[in-house]
Amino acid sequence: MGQDTSVDVALSSCEESSKTCDGALAQAFKFLGKRWNGVILGTLTNGSSGFAELKRNVAGISDSVLSERLSELQEAGLIRRSVEPGPPISVSYALSETGNALIPAMHALSTWATENIIPTPPDRTHRLASS
Amino acid sequence: MGQDTSVDVALSSCEESSKTCDGALAQAFKFLGKRWNGVILGTLTNGSSGFAELKRNVAGISDSVLSERLSELQEAGLIRRSVEPGPPISVSYALSETGNALIPAMHALSTWATENIIPTPPDRTHRLASS
DNA sequence: TAGGCAACTAATAAAAACAAAGCGACTTGC
DNA sequence: GCAAGTCGCTTTGTTTTTATTAGTTGCCTA
Incomplete structure (x- = not known):
């Protein structure tokens, strides 16, 4: 996706023009604009x-992809990976403090979608009907 | 990115399990989880x-990619494309009502990033120092 | 009139995501 | 003790998406 360098470029632009997006927002989408991270x-x-x-x-x-994403999100500090010795031994992933701080924004997004997005389900209804 | 079908699948799961993400949130990330849309x-x-x-x-x-994204966002109703007759003739893109409704969530994301994301800009700091 | 710019489109390469199989470790039940 | 199942990944090959670059058309404007 060339995410890292391109968003850095976008950040660079943010410094110089008043019609660019907020630099912090661009930084947020460095993670959230990547497939699956938000979900x-x-x-x-x-x-x-x-x-x-x-x-x-x-x-x-x-x-x-799940493995890759978890690794990146952990590296970025948004989630934590912990090992429970068991038995049975297990690994669990949880939001970090930074990750938890994202919850209000997530709620805002969810609210937005609830109130604004037409249920995509024309296609979905179609598929359900055929299956 | 297989976005459409995969998120539809994710939505399907959301209906059935209590540890899945919020269906509306998944729907929001149908757009926002695609490279460049958020920015x-x-x-x-x-x-x-x-x-x-x-x-x-x-x-x-x-x-x-800009052309493609604008087209998709327009199709989804998040932005509007309008033509100004001029001269000079011009096209402009603006947030639709649905798009505008996203602003609070965007602000929340921006706030989160401001307060939580370590400036990736070691590079940027470096560049500022040198310029 | 010629050049520049806007608003795209098209073709190809590179990167990301997908699909499916695999592996080692570890239970758990017979 | 062994087979089967699950977990937590990794690997490999394929497909899709994004990036790159070149191009086109139309409309000004100097």
Whole structure:
């Protein structure tokens, strides 16, 4: 996606022009503008989850992308990975403090979507009807 | 990105499990989780812009992706495209009502980033120091 | 009139996401 | 003890998306 360098460029622009987006916002979308991150973080607002549980709950995501995203989000400090010795041994992922701080914004987005987005389900209804 | 079908699948899951993300939130990320959309929308919160102006202000985006994104966002009803007869003739893009309704959430995201994200700009600080 | 700019489009390359299989570790039940 | 299942990833190949770059058309304006 060339995310890192391009957003850095976008940040650079933000400094110079009044019609560019807010630099902080661009920084937020450095993570959230990447496929699956928002949904993963949204899923973790319900509480910590293991890898397999996350995979099930973020339906449609592949193992490899989930693994990659979790790694990046952890590296960025948005989530924490912890190991429970067990038995059975388990790994769980949870929002970090930084991640938790995102919850109000997530709620705002959710509210927006609830009130503003036409349910995409013309297509979905169509599929349901055919299956 | 397989966005449409995969998020539809995610929505389907959201209906069934309590640890999945909020369905509305997933719907929001249908747009915002796609590269550049958030930044474009954020840029348009400053007011309407033409294509070339947007290109300059969303630094790093290519013509073709900008064109594609604007088309999708227009189709989804988040932005409006209007033609000013001129001379000179011009096209401008602005947030629609639905797009404008996103502003509070954008502010929340911006606030979050301001307060929570470590400035990635080691590079940027570096550049500022050198300029 | 010629050049510049706006608003795109088109073709190709590179990167990201998807799909599916695999692996080692670890239970758990028979 | 062993088989089966689950977990938490990793690997490999394919498909889709994004990036790159070149191009087109039309409309000014100097």
